[in-house]
Amino acid sequence: MKEILVDCDGVLADFTAYTLKCIGAKLAIEDITRYEVRTFLSPEEDAKALALWKDADWWESMPPIEGAQAGMSRLEGECCIPIILTAPWVSCKGWEWARRAWLKKHFGITHNEVLIGSRKFQVEAAMLIEDSHDKLHAWASRWAHRGGVPILFDAPYNRAHEDAVTHSVINGFARMNGWGDIDRFLEDGT
Numbered sequence: 001m002k003e004i005l006v007d008c009d010g011v012l013a014d015f016t017a018y019t020l021k022c023i024g025a026k027l028a029i030e031d032i033t034r035y036e037v038r039t040f041l042s043p044e045e046d047a048k049a050l051a052l053w054k055d056a057d058w059w060e061s062m063p064p065i066e067g068a069q070a071g072m073s074r075l076e077g078e079c080c081i082p083i084i085l086t087a088p089w090v091s092c093k094g095w096e097w098a099r100r101a102w103l104k105k106h107f108g109i110t111h112n113e114v115l116i117g118s119r120k121f122q123v124e125a126a127m128l129i130e131d132s133h134d135k136l137h138a139w140a141s142r143w144a145h146r147g148g149v150p151i152l153f154d155a156p157y158n159r160a161h162e163d164a165v166t167h168s169v170i171n172g173f174a175r176m177n178g179w180g181d182i183d184r185f186l187e188d189g190t
């Protein structure tokens with residue numbers, strides 16, 4: 001059974017769209033073309049977002065990304081061991097509890113299936129599904145030569161790195177165009 005690392009925010013949890021909705025931003029997710037959403041917000045929207053992100057209840061109320069529950073079930077059905085690898089939100093005192101409760105509620109994920117840490121590149125696995133190009137690059141630099149498969153989960157904010165020729169490979173990373181695309185990676189023997 002292969003261990004598959006799965007990021008949470010932007011891959012399982014709809015962090016950016018939910019933030020925009022909750023602060024009443026006029027922006028749509030497609031308007032966020034770089035990873036750091038705060039650079040697109042007005043000072044008032046930024047202050048609202050920072051306040052939200054300090055609230056553990058907000059983290060627990062976030063909706064899952066469309067298709068994520070079925071996609072995770074598909075991984076488990078293929079004899080994979082999905083492990084959530086998520087960076088902590090240190091400005092929120094109840095974040096870890098809220099994140100674990102959210103994962104249990106939406107995905108049935110237990111305490112043992114969650115790794116919390118910012119240094120994702122240190123964790124070896126058969127695959128990492130991640131929405132941050134930079135974090136995925138750091139992981140791939142360490143594990144791709146040993147067979148680790150880096151998968152960039154599609155989002156408007158990570159398309160700047162897109163290879164204009166193939167639209168499916170970004171700097172050597174395969175692009176996963178939503179959870180409906182998971183079978184393509186499972187069929188490739190991953």
